[in-house]
Amino acid sequence: MSLWEYANPKKFMQVSARVLPVVIGLAGVSLTVGLIWGFFLTPDDFRQGSTVKIIFIHVPTAMMAINAWVMMLVASLIWLVRRHHVSALAARAAAPVGLTFTAIALVTGAFWGQPMWGTWWAWDPRLTAFLILALFYLGYMALWQAVDDPDTAADLTAVLCMVGSVFAVLSRYAVKFWNQGLHQDSTILKVGEADPIAPAYYVPLVVCIIGFVLLFVALVLLRTRTEIRARRLSALLARERLA
Amino acid sequence: MELVVNTLAVARGGLTVLEGVSFVLAPGAALILRGPNGVGKTTLLRTLAGLQPAVAGTVSVPPESLTYAAHADGLKAVLTVEENLQFWAAIHGVGGVTEAMAQMNLTDLRARRAANLSAGQKRRLGLARLLVTGRPVWVLDEPTVSLDVASVALFAGVVRAHLAGGGMALIATHIDLGLAEAAVLDLGPYKAKAPVAPGGFDEAFT
Amino acid sequence: MELVVNTLAVARGGLTVLEGVSFVLAPGAALILRGPNGVGKTTLLRTLAGLQPAVAGTVSVPPESLTYAAHADGLKAVLTVEENLQFWAAIHGVGGVTEAMAQMNLTDLRARRAANLSAGQKRRLGLARLLVTGRPVWVLDEPTVSLDVASVALFAGVVRAHLAGGGMALIATHIDLGLAEAAVLDLGPYKAKAPVAPGGFDEAFT
Amino acid sequence: MMPDLGKYAVAVLSSYGVTLALLAALVALTLWQGRRVKRQLEEVESRQGQSQGKHDG
């Protein structure tokens, strides 16, 4: 049995039905634990005061906003190469989730920026690239909406997704390219180097990140199932009409 | 140089509409496609022209030997009759604009802008385009719409001359063209039985 | 309730194309307009429908009794067959959408979006619109374009029923509709002799 | 129980508030769409009388 069999809608429905409850449960647990820990049980930072608590939302959602686009890119490429309908629908299903995470990261970043940088918003490279990514999410969803034929829509959005990936990459690495701007560089992945993040924040942050990853997976699975059913529904209706 | 269609299945809007269509078109032959509205004639012709992929089966034809004429004529309203034809002649790298106009009775209208033609005159111009493509296989979707009786006869003559020169023609039409020598293929029997959505969306998920 | 056309002259693109056209259409009667491509049928019908002014002559008809159907069907691609008809029915303040769909054999397609219809199905929908206008005088420009034989017969039946109910129909067409009872008017003889630009621009500058 | 958020209370609380609201909206939308489509599909399947057995999940 090859991996590609999971791209068969029927198989996907079966497997996802079994996996979903587990993912939902784990996501709920880790999110509850992480967020409660982060909000109630962490000390204030000596510089940032209580705003440091925003990190537990901002960082996971910002990461997932970019990762969601990467996932859509992979799914789109699978669709373009192997033409598995499920992967195209998974990409479609992920977009609203990614957009919501992007919006959350933008809003929490703005609330954090007001006390930290003295401004809600700054036109710094990472922030700018991230905002463009948000616009790409909008454009991607609008394109899916606007095209009638599902295969055509899948092809066109896949092409758009590939082009938009430039900005997903930029919003992660723009700081490295330009080395300017207000927003900080990656610190999460640099544990053990100089100036690491304090463990009191690190552990709950990791729990939150895991929680948001699982939440993303759960939502995408749920939405993909809905998309598959919707496709089947329209196929049945069309057959009914033609009969 | 033959057009061979083998158990072709074509889809529109994600549903297979025709399946198992097979025929061979030899040089000098014409085939008339018939079938009720909505059976899939337009879909079949677009597939043959390479504008959309086939669901199953094969179409074998030498590359760049087909030309397609549909309801939309590809005419530019602000260009004159002659300029429109010259453009398509240049794209295909062949000449013959003057003869094409003469054959489709457009010479008097040569300096008229396409916007100022009547429905039938526009159609004649659209058909004259076929003559400046230099392509042997004509794929025509209801070519005589809006043409009066005299123009239909004129067009039948043009097709006959094309066939005599070794050309081929595949024509979907509801009315009689007066091309008695052409074979007729009724598409009714090829209607897809249970249209199936691609990607396995049709089988029940149990 | 009569349509009386008296020595009408009509112009297109600033040139008079037809002149001296006169006829009377009584309730229950149909008139078929014939004439070669470009003689001015479309121009005449648009003038009668009140969409463009006449050059000379008069058209007398009770207000709001005409409805016009041309090549463009006025269909919205994203609305379904039923929604399209409901809109026109609401505009004209009459009902009968269901019967109109039944009469034009559209009931099966009622929930299909107009974008997903074939050429002939679209045409049938465009003609079904006539039935929900409640207007007695139908002015039709090549109504059977793209229709298959069965649909042409269906449409002839619909026209006949309309006439039987006291309606009138004026139909420009190149093909035979099977409406044997209808009078035929050949527009060839009414072709304007020396096309003259209206407004006296032709004489003035001698 | 409530931690003292100091002068940044507004920023922190609104961050958490907006986040929870957006996530709740997304989850609600997802579940609602899922239910609706599932119901419609079941309706059509039973109408066509060809659903072989019960649906999974």
Next chain:
Amino acid sequence: MTALLIRDLRLAFRAGGGFGLGLAFFLLVAVLVPLGVGPEGATLARIAPGILWVGALLACLLSLDRIFALDFEDGSLDLLATSPIPLEGVVAIKALAHWLVTGLPLTLAAPVLGVLLNLPGPGYLWLVASLAVGTPALSVIGAFGAALTVGIKRGGLLLSLLVLPLYVPTLIFGAEVVKRGATGAGVSVPLLLLAGITAGAVALLPFAAAAAIRVNLR
């Protein structure tokens, strides 16, 4: 008449109908300007009222060609012209539908974009007020321009050219309201003038537009 309004709104909300896209364009202008002008807060605050109004105006402008051109191309306009509804009514309804689909969402979204452009605090209320009063004029004037250019294929830019001069008074007074509001000065004079423009446009232009359509249908 309500049938026409409902149809137009339905068309706008269906796939590809353009609802929300005006909004998106507005957002994009609000994003692009700081990118082009540079991020200094003070400069942005100074130009925010003007840019927001210019952005709303352009967003309106871009959707104008949908008002009549689609109906013209598919023949609906011919049929509406011969229908029992007076053409003036058709124009008014279509302008209303355009406003509901474009002007109203722009008005509601404007405060959010004010943040991006660093609009000073007291300006927000007046931004919404001026847009609410001014955008109906934009839709009606736009419908008139669309009626003038309805016969021209993809006449979008010509339409812009015709309509923009007519938009200038609305723009000037609208931006003035926001500017004064942002600095706390009295806004009643420009606001009244703005309301006057809207009232005049709504009262007169549907007739001019209907006449233009009749000519274009010939």
Next chain:
Amino acid sequence: MTALLIRDLRLAFRAGGGFGLGLAFFLLVAVLVPLGVGPEGATLARIAPGILWVGALLACLLSLDRIFALDFEDGSLDLLATSPIPLEGVVAIKALAHWLVTGLPLTLAAPVLGVLLNLPGPGYLWLVASLAVGTPALSVIGAFGAALTVGIKRGGLLLSLLVLPLYVPTLIFGAEVVKRGATGAGVSVPLLLLAGITAGAVALLPFAAAAAIRVNLR
């Protein structure tokens, strides 16, 4: 290929073809912004580079839907797709024609509009240079967006939504060149980046656009 270029240019210059309208729109933006923002010279001088670039970009944007949509509607695109010319070539030629009809005139006219916006003296040279280098990218990116939306009726606003994010880098670096040029600072870094974007877009996007058209024609 040249036949296609000649035809496209001819169509643009004939009545209703849209030549000059992009220019007119550019002019209108340059006129409207001082009206909205107010006439203080210093503010205008500060925002002039950004506004000029935003104006050029919007003028470009508005004419994008003409690139393929007209040919799609009248069936020419079907016929071009089955013609001996590769579709990539068609896209490239059409982008070139668009640039000749829009980008080039904008570049040449920009200095005049700089005067309206009070652009400081040394900026003029760099304004022209940056537009000359950057507008080809706008045309090619725009052709890609137009190819994506070609099947959608009046997809103008969707097109804007898809294309504008892609225009952002060009805008940032283009405006940066003018800003630095106007203050006498070194411009080579943003100018090189701008040239890089143009080169990349010209090299890659015609293929993506041709693929999108093929999909849309099905």
